[in-house]
Amino acid sequence: MTTASTQTASTQTDALVIDGVEFGSRLIMGTGGAPSLDGLGAALLASGTELTTVAMRRYSPTETGSLFQLLVDHGIRVLPNTAGCFTSKDAVMTAELAREALETDWVKLEVIADEHTLLPDAVELVDATEKLVDRGFKVFAYTNDDPVLALRLENLGATAVMPLGAPIGTGLGILNPHNIELIVSRASVPVVLDAGIGTASDAALAMELGCDAVLLATAVTRAQNPVQMGEAFKHAVIAGRLAKQAGRIPRREHALASSAMEGRAEFL
């Protein structure tokens, strides 16, 4: 009993801390791909997320409802991104606008090389990270699954590094688990697995590899039942985190019986 309650307590205090802010959920949600604001709100609530990304675009008076207000109303902290930026210059300008509009100095920095791969452009990413850190931003750097680049971004002052599992929107899962583990093992800032997640087990794997959190959008918003999938991810992230902390058994080449051989009944 004592052990069980201690375990529960340790799970409850296992908060994700980013820039001094505590989050009870290790699932960061994106908002892209949802057909309606109402549906999105329901999926976000089901996922239990406490931090959610938004993009910055031209204001349209015909747009019904405010995404920012929806997040504020649900007590979800907003993480603006620089989605759609191909250059450091555009990303810095977008981050400045987001800081003004949403009154936060947190930014998910996304500098994309081309529309075909949507992969981060390392050169522009490094340049933008340097400039934004210099201007007082807390940079969440969306990066390739490259351990060298991830460490470089951290050394430039990134608040968190966000390596991709697979290209945005592919749902291919984690293509290079070894690199993700390597990034985690050397990082002293939070590592958030971002992009490529297809289903719940991918998110659980990310946590088992040691990531501090998982960020996903389309896996939920474009699922056939987004609310149900949001809930699935909520549990997957918790399960993966617990499994990581619990310490998995080593992999073995040959079978190892779990039942003792001694004391077997003998039959004629």
Place this chain on the structure above:
Amino acid sequence: MNIKLNGADHTLSDDASVTTLVSHITGRVVDSSGQAADGRKIGVAVARNSEVVPRSQWAATALAEGDELEIVTAVQGG
């Protein structure tokens, strides 16, 4: 005066400030600190000729003929 707003032509009174424009576009009353008077988040940012105009400067920033304004807000993405 004529300005460009989010890439389209727009006509405003000659004494318009950034606050006037934001109020006009969002249909909300904006106070001198750049916050919506209804107490809800207004959630927009303004760039004038590719320079961000801080919320606190909206009231004091007069617009001029030919200015290029961008007003952005949070939308679904990422």
